[in-house]
Amino acid sequence: MTIAEAPAPPPEAVDDEPIVEVAAATPEFERAAAKAESRRGFLIALPAYGYLVLFFAIPLVIVAIYSFGTRNRFGDTELSGWNLDAYRKLTEPLLRDILFRSLWLAILTTVICLVVAYPFAYFLATRTPTIRNIMLVFVMIPFWSNFLVRNFAWRVILGTDGPLSTATSAVGLGDTRILFTPTAVVLGLVYGFLPFMILPLYAAIERIDLGLVEASRDLYASGWQTFRRVLLPLSMPGVIAGSILVFIPSLGAYVTPEILGGAKSTLLGSYIVTQFLTARNWPVGASLSFTLTVIMLFATILYFRKGGRTL
Amino acid sequence: MGTTVTDTAETEPPVSDDRPGESAVGIRGITKRFGDVVAVDDISLDIANGEFFALLGPSGCGKTTTLRMIAGLEFPTEGSLTIFGQEVGTLPPNKRPVNTVFQNYALFPHLDINDNVGFGLKMKKVKKQEIASRVDEALAMVRLTHMGKRRPTQLSGGQQQRIALARALVNRPKVLLLDEPLGALDLKLRQEMQSELKSLQRELGITFVFVTHDQEEALTMSDRIAVMDRGQLLQVDPPEAIYERPANRFVADFIGQTNLLEGTVQDATTVCLLNGARIPLESGLAVGTQVAVILRPERATIEPRDAATAGRSSVDGVIRSITYLGNAIVYRVGLDWMELDVREENRPDSHRLDVGEDVVVSWDDRAVAVVSE
Amino acid sequence: MSDSTARPRGKTKWLLSANAVAVYLFFYAPIILLFVFSFSDNRNVGTWGGFTLGWYRDFADNEPIQDAIWVSLRVAFITTVVSVVLGTMAALALERFKFRGQRVFDALLYLPIIIPDVTMAVMMLLFFSQGLDIVNGLFGTQAGKGLTTITLSHIAFCISFVSVVVRARLNGMDDRLEEAALDLYATRWKTFRHVTLPLIAPGVAGGALLALTLSLDDVVVTQFAAGPGSTTLPVYVFGLIRRGVTPLINAVSVVMLAASILLVLLSVLLQRRGDNAPAAPAVPAGEQPSVNTINQ
Numbered sequence: 018m019t020i021a022e023a024p025a026p027p028p029e030a031v032d033d034e035p036i037v038e039v040a041a042a043t044p045e046f047e048r049a050a051a052k053a054e055s056r057r058g059f060l061i062a063l064p065a066y067g068y069l070v071l072f073f074a075i076p077l078v079i080v081a082i083y084s085f086g087t088r089n090r091f092g093d094t095e096l097s098g099w100n101l102d103a104y105r106k107l108t109e110p111l112l113r114d115i116l117f118r119s120l121w122l123a124i125l126t127t128v129i130c131l132v133v134a135y136p137f138a139y140f141l142a143t144r145t146p147t148i149r150n151i152m153l154v155f156v157m158i159p160f161w162s163n164f165l166v167r168n169f170a171w172r173v174i175l176g177t178d179g180p181l182s183t184a185t186s187a188v189g190l191g192d193t194r195i196l197f198t199p200t201a202v203v204l205g206l207v208y209g210f211l212p213f214m215i216l217p218l219y220a221a222i223e224r225i226d227l228g229l230v231e232a233s234r235d236l237y238a239s240g241w242q243t244f245r246r247v248l249l250p251l252s253m254p255g256v257i258a259g260s261i262l263v264f265i266p267s268l269g270a271y272v273t274p275e276i277l278g279g280a281k282s283t284l285l286g287s288y289i290v291t292q293f294l295t296a297r298n299w300p301v302g303a304s305l306s307f308t309l310t311v312i313m314l315f316a317t318i319l320y321f322r323k324g325g326r327t328l
Numbered sequence: 329m330g331t332t333v334t335d336t337a338e339t340e341p342p343v344s345d346d347r348p349g350e351s352a353v354g355i356r357g358i359t360k361r362f363g364d365v366v367a368v369d370d371i372s373l374d375i376a377n378g379e380f381f382a383l384l385g386p387s388g389c390g391k392t393t394t395l396r397m398i399a400g401l402e403f404p405t406e407g408s409l410t411i412f413g414q415e416v417g418t419l420p421p422n423k424r425p426v427n428t429v430f431q432n433y434a435l436f437p438h439l440d441i442n443d444n445v446g447f448g449l450k451m452k453k454v455k456k457q458e459i460a461s462r463v464d465e466a467l468a469m470v471r472l473t474h475m476g477k478r479r480p481t482q483l484s485g486g487q488q489q490r491i492a493l494a495r496a497l498v499n500r501p502k503v504l505l506l507d508e509p510l511g512a513l514d515l516k517l518r519q520e521m522q523s524e525l526k527s528l529q530r531e532l533g534i535t536f537v538f539v540t541h542d543q544e545e546a547l548t549m550s551d552r553i554a555v556m557d558r559g560q561l562l563q564v565d566p567p568e569a570i571y572e573r574p575a576n577r578f579v580a581d582f583i584g585q586t587n588l589l590e591g592t593v594q595d596a597t598t599v600c601l602l603n604g605a606r607i608p609l610e611s612g613l614a615v616g617t618q619v620a621v622i623l624r625p626e627r628a629t630i631e632p633r634d635a636a637t638a639g640r641s642s643v644d645g646v647i648r649s650i651t652y653l654g655n656a657i658v659y660r661v662g663l664d665w666m667e668l669d670v671r672e673e674n675r676p677d678s679h680r681l682d683v684g685e686d687v688v689v690s691w692d693d694r695a696v697a698v699v700s701e
Numbered sequence: 702m703s704d705s706t707a708r709p710r711g712k713t714k715w716l717l718s719a720n721a722v723a724v725y726l727f728f729y730a731p732i733i734l735l736f737v738f739s740f741s742d743n744r745n746v747g748t749w750g751g752f753t754l755g756w757y758r759d760f761a762d763n764e765p766i767q768d769a770i771w772v773s774l775r776v777a778f779i780t781t782v783v784s785v786v787l788g789t790m791a792a793l794a795l796e797r798f799k800f801r802g803q804r805v806f807d808a809l810l811y812l813p814i815i816i817p818d819v820t821m822a823v824m825m826l827l828f829f830s831q832g833l834d835i836v837n838g839l840f841g842t843q844a845g846k847g848l849t850t851i852t853l854s855h856i857a858f859c860i861s862f863v864s865v866v867v868r869a870r871l872n873g874m875d876d877r878l879e880e881a882a883l884d885l886y887a888t889r890w891k892t893f894r895h896v897t898l899p900l901i902a903p904g905v906a907g908g909a910l911l912a913l914t915l916s917l918d919d920v921v922v923t924q925f926a927a928g929p930g931s932t933t934l935p936v937y938v939f940g941l942i943r944r945g946v947t948p949l950i951n952a953v954s955v956v957m958l959a960a961s962i963l964l965v966l967l968s969v970l971l972q973r974r975g976d977n978a979p980a981a982p983a984v985p986a987g988e989q990p991s992v993n994t995i996n997q
Contacts, residue, residue, distance in 0.1 A: 058798025
């Protein structure tokens with residue numbers, strides 16, 4: 018929409034106003050009007066733009082810079098001699114283990130969420146609107162509840178004196194010793210991120226014209242075949258969106274492993290934090306953070322390439 | 329400057345009382361380019377005060393862009409646009425004395441009907457009491473008096489359309505613009521609204537400019553029609569002239585059904601068709617010009633082959649298919665070099681012809697027109 | 702839809718229903734258990750020992766916790782206000798205008814959503830360390846990290862989330878309405894005030910709720926951006942948890958939970974009133990607040 022302000026705006030009343038001098042319509046005027054509009058848009062964007070450049074882009078650059086620094090004897094960072102030491106450290110066995118362990122857990126979490134969420138989303142999409150809305154509200158409630166608390170709840174439940182333990186003991190299975198194992202972490206991650214998988218899946222399935230499913234049935238396909246050949250391909254954007262929304266936070270998870278995981282199996286998030294708080298090796302922490310970010314970025318770009326919509 | 333043509337014995341519509349000599353909308357050399365695309369290509373026309381004017385054409389022809397330029401929602405790339413003599417081309421829409429009825433009504437969903445209709449008045453800082461009375465007046469005009477407190481979503485399509493109309497008219501604009509106003513309505517409703525709009529315009533005397541791709545609608549409602557295609561203005565004339573004397577093939581084909589019989593100008597009074605037949609026609613074109621004779625299906629008569637057709641031009645053919653329309657029957661007749669349609673009213677005494685039958689199609693030579701391009 | 706073959710029936714329906722029930726149980730059982738055990742008179746959080754309100758009394762009397770709550774609220778409030786204003790402006794700029802560098806801005810706006818929390822925390826730590834050194838050097842001040850730095854960090858990631866929600870709303874809005882307003886003599890500003898703003902209000906409210914929640918929930922970024930002496934509730938509780946699970950923490954958790962649930966219900970109610978249609982969840986399904994920042 019091309020709008021500009023007239024040089025001498027006529028008064029509000031429209032009857033009997035004097036003939037007003039108005040700019041002629043020329044390509045130059047059009048361009049000038051477009052430019053003015055453009056400038057207006059830029060000014061409106063400026064506060065947020067400026068804020069993000071200052072408090073986001075620059076910090077990100079600083080992290081990148083630090084990742085090329087060296088840790089001196091006192092635990093401070095020397096930025097003078099640029100080197101790739103911090104990145105080389107990432108290829109050491111310890112870090113490779115951590116990286117793979119984190120990747121593995123993140124993938125496991127994503128897959129479990131997918132397997133559980135898809136049938137749920139399909140069920141949800143095939144309810145009547147009233148029921149659907151009620152069900153959605155009840156999915157939203159845990160979604161919006163405090164994340165820390167939700168992890169804490171599992172800490173309580175999985176404890177050796179916790180209710181789960183009491184239950185299994187009563188049945189004769191002995192104490193549960195899930196806490197502080199990778200299983201607990203996966204459990205916590207799935208618990209935390211399942212809504213992130215449900216919602217995009219639901220949105221994608223809901224968009225599918227279910228007449229196509231009916232058509233598939235009409236053409237003799239079984240339920241499984243219909244799922245494989247009709248539903249799944251058509252809901253793929255939702256699958257991808259949900260997977261990314263679960264994979265990314267799972268990979269960089271910190272709170273959940275800290276609360277539910279053990280010291281034995283360190284994950285990326287915890288390791289990075291220790292570099293800053295205890296081990297005082299800022300360059301390595303920075304390089305790891307940066308690498309993590311780059312992985313995430315790739316995953317997201319991949320998603321958009323596959324024709325994903327706004328997250 | 330066009331004159332309003334009426335085809336019945338009606339009086340001319342009352343003309344609004346300002347600047348009676350000026351055209352309501354003056355368009356001179358208006359061009360609109362979007363990057364490399366030329367949406368409107370150097371058009372000029374005048375819309376008279378009190379006219380019901382139609383911009384007609386297929387999608388993409390530039391009619392909506394032209395309307396938007398009159399409204400101020402787009403600026404022309406070049407040219408002059410005046411409203412009652414005042415140059416407005418580069419004025420923003422909120423400073424022009426025109427109002428628009430949008431295609432999907434664009435009623436504000438978060439406001440009730442009263443606030444919707446009174447929106448423009450409120451923006452112009454009219455006093456509350458006056459707003460209230462004028463809104464009531466406008467609602468009465470579109471016969472929706474008790475809908476004031478309702479929301480747009482609670483109204484039917486036809487009602488929403490009338491509210492959109494009220495919202496525009498309450499501001500007493502000098503020109504009312506309508507963008508495909510009846511597109512979303514079903515047939516019956518559309519026909520109702522057509523006559524309502526027409527009588528409303530007559531009553532108010534305001535200049536109406538509306539955009540449509542439905543040529544029947546344009547023919548029914550307008551005083552004059554501007555036919556556009558691909559950004560260009562092809563013909564501006566009253567409906568009768570558009571129909572009877574189209575300026576070119578496109579207009580002939582776009583308006584109503586038509587058969588185009590190709591041929592060449594043989595001499596001042598004859599046109600020679602492709603099959604060699606000579607048609608008495610004063611084309612006024614140079615000898616040798618490629619032309620098309622425009623034969624409307626309802627102007628042709630169809631009879632069994634041996635029927636007499638004295639004094640009329642005719643061609644022989646075979647019936648290829650028959651379409652029954654209830655009030656009419658359309659015969660598709662295959663000639664040696666083309667097919668043409670003949671439309672006959674479905675009367676008890678109409679011929680009962682069959683597919684495959686040999687027939688002769690004839691017409692009164694005064695009932696055809698000829699175009700060159 | 703009622704008799705469509707797309708609707709699961711028979712064995713499939715039974716399986717899907719069972720799955721749905723299981724998921725809801727999975728979601729709510731821990732929350733309910735937590736709630737129940739907060740009344741348990743037993744030092745061991747997971748064991749029942751008779752009914753008591755003692756832990757809640759402890760909670761009310763605990764000064765560090767009350768201080769932390771107060772800090773959290775202040776930070777969240779300012780964060781919400783600022784990020785809603787900036788986020789809405791960003792959304793408007795992207796959806797209703799075209800300008801040079803718009804794509805860069807769009808990309809920049811997305812980054813905080815996909816970036817891992819830990820990285821964000823690291824970024825803030827390094828930035829403020831450097832930044833404060835510079836500022837102190839220039840002005841001879843002794844400023845350290847604290848409430849300000851926490852708030853600044855929160856705003857940094859909240860703006861993007863608000864803008865995503867508001868953009869969705871702007872996108873879904875018929876922009877002919879704004880043209881209609883102009884046609885009816887409204888100025889640009891009046892168009893915004895009387896047409897655009899009311900129509901995106903649910904989006905703005907949704908964005909505000911999102912920002913509020915993200916700020917109240919955040920742990921890592923706050924931890925790294927905070928200084929000695931100022932801490933938010935989640936960070937404080939997180940610290941407590943690592944030292945050991947106590948019933949006090951349980952009580953605090955339930956209070957936090959109740960607060961967030963109340964917020965959700967409030968927003969759902971407002972949504973129902975706002976649109977005249979059956980309520981959609983506070984964040985339209987399909988526009989997910991993504992990733993990390995929810996609270997790692």
